Amino acid sequence: MQHIIDRFISYVVIDTESDSNSQTTPSTKKQWDLANKLVEELKSIGMKDVTIDKKAYIMATLPSNVDHKVPTIGFISHFDTSPDFSGANVKPQIVPNYDGGDIVLNAEQNIILSPKYFKDLLQYKGQTLITTDGTTLLGADDKAGITEIVTAMEFLINNPEIEHGKIRVGFTPDEEIGRGAHHFDVEKFGCDWAYTMDGSQVGELEYENFNAAGAKITFKGKSVHPGYAKDKMINSMLIANDFINELPKGETPQETRGYEGFFHVHHLKGSIEETVLELIIRDHNKKKFEKRKELIDKIAKKINKKFAKKFGEDIVIAEVKDQYYNMKEKVLPVKHIVDTAETAMKQLKIKPLIKPIRGGTDGCQLSYKGLPCPNIFAGGHNFHGKYEYVPVESMQKAVDVIVKIAELTANPIIK
Structure with a gap:
């Protein structure tokens, strides 16, 4: 040997x-x-x-x-x-x-x-x-x-x-x-x-x-002096946190096994003005895999609707790309x-x-x-x-x- x-x-x-x-x-x-x-x-x-x-x-x-x-x-x-x-x-x-x-x-x-x-x-x-x-x-x-x-x-x-x-x-x-x-x-x-x-x-x-996809999600914000931020500041890091909290509970790598799929947040970098979240999506079942990708889009649209008037444009930009099948x-x-x-x-x-x-x-x-x-x-x-x-x-x-x-x-x- x-x-x-x-x-x-x-x-x-x-x-x-x-x-x-x-x-x-x-x-x-x-x-x-x-x-x-x-x-x-x-x-x-x-x-x-x-x-x-x-x-x-x-x-x-x-x-x-x-x-x-x-x-x-x-x-x-x-x-x-x-x-x-x-x-x-x-x-x-x-x-x-x-x-x-x-x-x-x-x-x-x-x-x-x-x-x-x-x-x-x-x-x-x-x-x-x-x-x-x-x-x-x-x-x-x-x-x-x-x-x-x-x-x-x-x-x-x-x-x-x-x-x-x-x-x-x-x-x-x-x-x-x-x-x-x-x-x-x-x-x-x-x-x-x-x-x-x-x-x-x-x-x-x-x-x-796994069927596999990667997602890059960009959150926009508005930075103003914190002492005068009432109804003006939009903290992109907190919006990213809200997005993560919308993901299904218990569907992370550390909580799944076998054929169970997951969402895995692996990078998060941000400031008040902009935060970028990267995650991967995994599922053996093709239909469930497609639904997981759809959920990313659904959450992004929900947050965009909430901030539509205040921000004036999409505050969340989600890019999802398939990796392998x-x-x-x-x-x-x-x-x-x-x-x-x-x-x-x-x-x-x-x-x-x-x-x-x-x-x-x-x-x-x-x-x-x-x-x-x-x-x-x-x-x-x-x-x-x-x-x-x-x-x-x-x-x-x-x-x-x-x-x-x-x-x-x-x-x-x-x-």
Whole structure:
């Protein structure tokens, strides 16, 4: 497993944080640092047709080693990390033979990774964990996925007796800001179907995800001297607060699970004259998703009507944009691709955890671009923050699943 550890660490120490405010692709220049490294590494392990385009999308081929016709399959991961938490100067810590107790990430700042709070830790007692030092995220989302794909391809190259068809791998920028699939050339990739290696705990297999939209809501106001503000001042921050209070109670990320949708206020910045509220809208059910978007418009109109005479124009401006849709609609007609992954896990004595994604992956958008693309576990936990960790054994199991899927696709009779 040391090979996996070394490869993973070589990726996570490279800062690849993306930036939603940027208009370029990739959104940050530093993503090129890992992208270029991956190109050279893919070439060095023996992959063919290794390419990187002007937007940093990487593709490579492992040619088939069988004579009979086999579907071309792909494996995809993203190399950017979330802007929600710093990805600079990542200093991974190795915890061998985890004893099931508290892990001190940073003694100076008293940052503790504890199973009392993160109960999933107890699943990995006796295993080797890779954690942060408490000051950055780790980047297992999704550098664990990249590690697993590269390692699996290397294993297949070094073990030619394992039969497989043509395999394509793809690595993308900017997934964390919702743009990972925007410039992905599905035709060039040339696969019948693919899998993103972008899930969390061992066994996760997902082909349902949220329908997603983002909303930017601008509130206008009028600033006057507070001592003489009676019937004159309009405080845009208070109007924003009224808007938030109109959203359904109990429908936030921290109060929902499973198929339950939510509204998530994630940024709020304002002054008396102007306040900008940003939120995301999520729901697995398409009809409920549309009603959630309609509610944003309904609340905005209600407040605009209230202030119509006093302000003279719309005081609330709501912009709602769809981000991605539930891939279930595109995957169900080819459900056998999920069944193959499930069979692979079962043959490896891994219990499949088939459940809806409470989020999205590149596969959501790719499925709607003509490339059905379920999601498979990459092994990490507590993404996007300082408590992120990944068990090395989980990454090894993900490697095994990739290899087994390739084998089953080339020889479906062994199912």
